[in-house]
Amino acid sequence: MLISIMPNRRSASGNRAVGNLGEGHAARFLRARGYEIIGRNVKTYLGEIDIVARKQKILIFAEVKTRREGNFGPPHNLITRKKKRKLVQCAFVYCDMQGIDGALWQIDVISVELYRASGSVKKIEHFENVIEE
């Protein structure tokens, strides 16, 4: 039954499941474009980074936003200022944890829109270097 593929949005775990589905799509999307995926759901003491990837010596901290179609506009609109600050802090902490010093890094947003019924990708967009000082 098709419905069972798509998690139920009405519960918190349902939301998480939609997110995981989107992150999987995003990681495949990045890999297909020549990025090396270093980690997924990397935990720092300040929060989680959805995807850490690397391309040409530049570290990418990607935040994945997933939504089902028709749900209040495009997913990347959901990144608030507070979330942005969090992402930056997490990036610094990650570099610290890994002992990476002076590396070039940037924060990207990958927005994934899913078909309500099948859970497959309707649209996927990659926004590079979304946060600048």
Place this chain on the structure above:
Amino acid sequence: MIAKSLSASVIGIDAYKIEVEVDITGGALPAFNIIGLPDTAIRESRDRIKFAIKNSKYEFPKGKITVNLAPANVKKEGSGFDLPIALSLLCAKGSISQDRLFEFAAVGELSLDGKLKEVRGALPMCVGLKEKGVGKIMLPKRNLAEVMHVTGVKIYAFECLRDVVDFSNGVLKSKSLNRNMSSKVTHKEKHRTDFSDVKGQEHVKRGLEVAAAGSHNALLIGPPGSGKSMLAKRMPTILSEMTTEEILEASKIHSVAGLLSPNKGLVRTRPFRDPHHTISDAALVGGGTMPMPGEISLAHNGILFLDELPEFKRNVLELLRQPIEDGEIRISRIQGNNVYPSRFMLITAMNPCPCGYFTDPKKECHCTAYQIQRYLSKISGPLLDRIDIHLNVPRLNYGELSGRRKGDPSEKIRERVNKARKRQKARYKGGALLFNAYLESKELENHCNLEKDAEELLKMAILELGISARAYDKILKVSRTIADLEEKETIEASHISEAISYRSLDRDFWMM
């Protein structure tokens, strides 16, 4: 990753060498900061540069970018830093070699598609950089016309960022585009107007000829439609052609003000500026938080024409006093002084009364004495004092209007003016003086030898006509010029009487 390039910034009409340093580091949030007292235009250059680099098919460097404009304590302004910053960024990325880049100074504004746009002040920048020992300059093609005659420095002009980078890498060969200051620069610029266009008013034309010969300031008074503005607008046609030095001086000021056109280049005809009477004080003498030259500086080596003189705001007119005396205007700000040259000939025009027909024999004037008094009192004594020649411009009658008789063409008058100016130059050789108009009373005694009957006449004029001591000096100066026009070393009675006629107006009106 540090890279450096050279550029220039203009303060007043002088240029300073600026080093553009760029550093790109990782380990930080991506950023693009410009430091070193940039103005808003420079701060906004970040976005122009970013897209110009991307749209020129280069990669914009990642990481935290800091641009420093050194020396850090001088305020920088203008859009000319786009190009050097972009070049430094590409150099830091390794697209250009540092050694090669540092040979050149670069100025230019970038558009989003990577094309180079003209900048203000390219001429003073080239001259300034040359003085600072920079040998090669890269700039936008649209600035070429104004700077191609600067000698002692190699100038390369480009149309887009890609060409500049290719040239810097030695991929694109380009020749320096200097031309020697040939006869082309000083070649006669054809005037479209001529003094012979004006019918009648022969005595006014004569008066203006005297004014041009001695660089005297003049005031034209007459009813509406009598030809005051028409005459004034033809003044540049009877002035001598500009010397190379004068062309460069005037062009520098126009360049800083952004008024040089890409096609014509230098200012080759004497400037004629006629600001409207609503002009503000800063627009007239120059000013602003980042000072810019005003109309009086734009009229440097040319003519400033103020039509409807009493309509100007009084405080604006009073500002003219000091620049007329000194030939320059000093604009002081906390960051420092800007000095703009402002040696101009002041030609003014006005009606004799608010309705305009006070001196008109045909049309009745219906202004009250009080109205006229108030109208005329808008022009202060000290300002009037700096105007040597007052000319009454009467209404023309039918005979003069329809008459076939034409006065001398401008070229003929110009020849006479040139001769008189040459005589003055020879007489005042070595001194700071240039023209009779700048004679001080002490020098007047040395240079104005009167014939006996001339002296008698002057004495009588003072006694009979009630001429003031101030006017006495003016009459001497103007008669000196008239004598020069007639190639006489001593001043004769006829010269004195003509000079007196140019002062009679302040008696007719202002002593009412």
